[in-house]
Amino acid sequence: MKKINVNQEACIGCGACVAIDSEHFAFNDEGLSHPISNDNLESTDLANAIDSCPTSAISLTEGDYNTDEESEEDDCCCNSCDGHCHCEEEA
Numbered sequence: 362m363k364k365i366n367v368n369q370e371a372c373i374g375c376g377a378c379v380a381i382d383s384e385h386f387a388f389n390d391e392g393l394s395h396p397i398s399n400d401n402l403e404s405t406d407l408a409n410a411i412d413s414c415p416t417s418a419i420s421l422t423e424g425d426y427n428t429d430e431e432s433e434e435d436d437c438c439c440n441s442c443d444g445h446c447h448c449e450e451e452a
């Protein structure tokens with residue numbers, strides 16, 4: 362199943378995606394966007410949000426169904442790396 366990823370290193374917190382598609386994006390405590398839902402991935406708002414990101418930080422990738430909230434209890438600390446951040450190794 363596909364999921365939304367926001368590259369936290371690329372996001373500049375401009376707010377475009379949050380304004381366009383609040384169903385899928387919200388600001389985190391650092392003022393950067395993060396995905397809040399992986400439902401309704403065919404929505405026009407999501408496509409527009411992805412197209413509108415000035416840094417191309419948003420991507421849709423194949424992966425486990427994980428919202429950001431779920432991932433905090435799961436195995437990835439950032440939910441943006443597709444499991445390549447090695448946070449478990451650093452823990």
Ligand code: SF4
Nearest residue numbers: 372373375376378414
């Ligand atoms: S549109 Fe892109 S740069 Fe702007 S807040 Fe969303 S992910 Fe970050």
